[in-house]
Amino acid sequence: MSWHNRKKQIQQQVANVFDIPRDLMMDLPKVVLIGDVQVLVENHRGIMIYTPEMIKVSTTIGDLAIAGTDLTLKNILPDEIMVEGRIKSLIFAG
Structure with missing residues (x-):
């Protein structure tokens, strides 16, 4: 088992023992979809692509592509963004 895989396994065990949310312990992205809007x-x-039809966001597990129409960034903070518009798909590419 590689060091990277072993490290992830240990982080998961620590998160389970101390009841810490995995997204915090393992620096995972958290994606919340509210309807299709x-x-x-x-x-x-960081944001890699920003058009009215596609917003691509870099995460620790790969890029997240948000496709749709009339997409806009409504909230941009160092650790969170809010995308609004007509959401058609979310795709992770690692």
Whole structure:
């Protein structure tokens, strides 16, 4: 088992023992979809593409592509963004 895989396994065990949310312990992105009109992305690493049809966000587990129409960034903070518009798909590419 590689060091990276072992480290992840240990982090998961610690999160379970101390009842810590995995997204905090393992620096995972948290994606909340509200209907087809809003997406909240926490723990992002930056915006890579921003058009009215596509917003691509970098995360620790790969890129998240948000496709739709009339997409806008409503909230941009160092660790979270809010996308609004007509959401058609969310795709993780690692």
